[in-house]
Amino acid sequence: xxxxxxxxxxxxxxxxxxxxxxxxxxxxxxxxxxxxxxxxxxxxxxxxxxxxxxxxxxxxxxxxxxxxxxxxxxxxxxxxxxxxxxxxxxxxxxxxxxxxxxxxxxxxxxxxxxxxxxxxxxxxxxxxxxxxxxxxxxxxxxxxxxxxxxxxxxxxxxxxxxxxxxxxxxxxxxxxxxxxxxxxxxxxxxxxxxxxxxxxxxxxxxxxxxxxxxxxxxxxxxxxxxxxxxxxxxxxxxxxxxxxxxxxxxxxxxxxxxxxxxxxxxxxxxxxxxxxxxxxxxxxxxxxxxxxxxxxxxxxxxxxxxxxxxxxxxxxxxxxxxxxxxxxxxxxxxxxxxxxxxxxxxxxxxxxxxxxxxxxxxxxxxxxxxxxxxxxxxxxxxxxxxxxxxxxxxxxxxxxxxxxxxxxxxxxx
Numbered sequence: 360x361x362x363x364x365x366x367x368x369x370x371x372x373x374x375x376x377x378x379x380x381x382x383x384x385x386x387x388x389x390x391x392x393x394x395x396x397x398x399x400x401x402x403x404x405x406x407x408x409x410x411x412x413x414x415x416x417x418x419x420x421x422x423x424x425x426x427x428x429x430x431x432x433x434x435x436x437x438x439x440x441x442x443x444x445x446x447x448x449x450x451x452x453x454x455x456x457x458x459x460x461x462x463x464x465x466x467x468x469x470x471x472x473x474x475x476x477x478x479x480x481x482x483x484x485x486x487x488x489x490x491x492x493x494x495x496x497x498x499x500x501x502x503x504x505x506x507x508x509x510x511x512x513x514x515x516x517x518x519x520x521x522x523x524x525x526x527x528x529x530x531x532x533x534x535x536x537x538x539x540x541x542x543x544x545x546x547x548x549x550x551x552x553x554x555x556x557x558x559x560x561x562x563x564x565x566x567x568x569x570x571x572x573x574x575x576x577x578x579x580x581x582x583x584x585x586x587x588x589x590x591x592x593x594x595x596x597x598x599x600x601x602x603x604x605x606x607x608x609x610x611x612x613x614x615x616x617x618x619x620x621x622x623x624x625x626x627x628x629x630x631x632x633x634x635x636x637x638x639x640x641x642x643x644x645x646x647x648x649x650x651x652x653x654x655x656x657x658x659x660x661x662x663x664x665x666x667x668x669x670x671x672x673x674x675x676x677x678x679x680x681x682x683x684x685x686x687x688x689x690x691x692x693x694x695x696x697x698x699x700x701x702x703x704x705x706x707x708x709x710x711x712x713x714x715x716x717x718x719x720x721x722x723x724x725x726x727x728x729x730x731x732x733x734x735x736x737x738x739x740x741x742x743x744x745x746x747x748x749x750x751x752x753x754x755x756x757x758x759x760x761x762x763x764x765x766x767x768x769x770x771x772x
Contacts, residue, residue: 364494365396366467368682369410370418371403372435372502373442373473373480377516378523378663379674380472380502381429381436381764386678387470387500388418388426396686397468401771405438407471407480411456415464415771428764430671431754433663436764444480447487454487461488461495464771468496468685472678474503474514475719478693482714485691496685499693499714500677504660506555509720510712511695515674516660518747521559522670523662524548525748527655528563528570532600536568540649541597543589543642547635547654550604552576553723556659557604559744561736570735571599576606577724578733580615585638586645588734593648605634664761668750673707680709693717705746 370387372380384402391400400418403409416437418426429436447454460466469488471481478499485497501508506517528546535544548557554575563569571592574580592599607615616634639652677694684692692711699706728740755762 363396364467364496364686365398366465367399367401368397368468368470369401369403369415369461369464369466370437370470371406371409371472372437372439373406373471373477374439374503375474375660376434376439377502377504377660378433378519378666379515379670380434381432382671382674383472383500383502383515383678384436385426385429386675387472387682388429388678390679390682391468392419394682394686397682399464401464401466402437402768404768406440406473406477407442407444407457408440409438410460411453413460413463416766416768417771420769421766425764425766428755428762430675431663431666431752431761432763433661436766441476442480443476444483447483447490451487454484457484458488458491458493461493466495468498468682470498470500470678470681470685472500472502474501474505474508475717475721477502478508478714479718481693482691482718485714489691496688496690497714498681498685498689499717500681501693501695502674504556505550505553507553507721507723508717509722510693510717512698512707513696513747515670515677517555518670518744519662519666520549520556520659521562521744522667522748523659523665524556524559524655525562525566525569526665527658528560528600528602529567531653532563532568532570535600535651536598541593542649542651543593543599543601543639543646545601545603545635545638545642545650545652546570547603547605547652549655549659550576551606552721554604554606555724557602558724558728558736558740560602561740562744562748564735565741569600570602572734573602573736574607574733575604575724575729576608577726577729579610580607581610582615582641586642588732589642590646593646601638603634603638607634664754666752667748668752669747671752672750676709684711691715
């Protein structure tokens with residue numbers, strides 16, 4: 360164990376929001392505020408940009424009751440960003456600025472909450488601080504609805520999104536099958552390279568009424584085969600529900616979505632969208648039936664009203680363990696989840712992984728969990744995801760509407 364380290368802490372959020380990312384924020388902030396080794400707790404406005412711009416919120420001045428409401432507040436309450444940092448060996452400008460801010464506020468603990476690219480940022484900062492001689496313990500707190508972080512059984516945010524997707528697909532399925540006239544409905548679900556979210560629509564099929572066909576980016580998409588499968592399903596009962604991941608692609612790797620080249624995010628990833636509408640239009644012209652295209656879009660990552668209590672608890676624990684581990688001497692690590700079924704029921708255990716083992720690696724849905732024809736999920740996937748969506752949170756409400764956190768966000772001087 361390293362020597363006792365006394366100083367301030369900064370917490371930042373990065374990447375796409377989730378229904379439970381603020382639960383991780385509360386885990387970090389609450390635990391840091393209670394630690395005798397941490398003298399001040401700052402929240403970075405819009406992630407690492409807030410550090411670079413010296414825009415830090417003083418968490419010590421927030422009302423504890425408002426902070427607790429973070430458990431049920433969706434999105435990134437401190438603000439997020441998609442900011443790609445160069446390797447410090449190539450360009451250390453940003454890192455020198457971060458060091459300057461750390462020294463100004465005597466920051467000895469840095470916690471960054473995000474996905475693949477965020478863990479890469481975290482790893483680069485950790486390396487630079489170690490090289491510079493400024494002792495600062497850097498910890499990654501996992502987050503992503505895409506569930507594609509390497510080395511962890513699952514990610515905070517995924518379960519709540521999966522629960523929302525399954526529920527929405529059940530609701531859409533009931534509505535889409537109400538008439539005795541035929542119709543095909545296409546639901547577009549997030550997931551650029553990994554199909555965990557689209558796969559979650561299979562829960563609706565297994566436990567109620569859901570998609571007849573599910574397509575993931577883990578397998579190559581063939582438009583002619585797709586039309587044949589839709590036509591075959593339509594001829595059976597004249598009602599077809601299809602779930603597609605936004606990142607489905609042809610054998611040559613190009614995205615099926617016609618919006619694939621419209622824009623990119625800050626990390627150079629294609630911003631996808633419009634797939635459901637495109638497929639619906641193709642089906643209408645090729646098969647000649649009534650078709651509806653639905654894009655769940657941002658709804659699937661901000662639906663705290665449909666959050667999993669298991670997800671909330673694990674997200675909070677990820678933040679809590681990150682702080683406790685750092686105070687006890689750990690640095691350059693990410694909190695990871697391990698599934699333990701030895702008792703016959705699901706238990707989540709926590710361990711630490713080196714950031715360099717996590718950053719920029721993507722975890723995809725195992726091919727053996729996908730049906731051989733690529734149109735649905737096997738029982739193994741259902742067994743994987745079902746324990747994660749359990750639990751109904753008691754959501755604080757005012758006037759029958761959710762009561763979210765209202766932070767003062769007092770800027771540090």
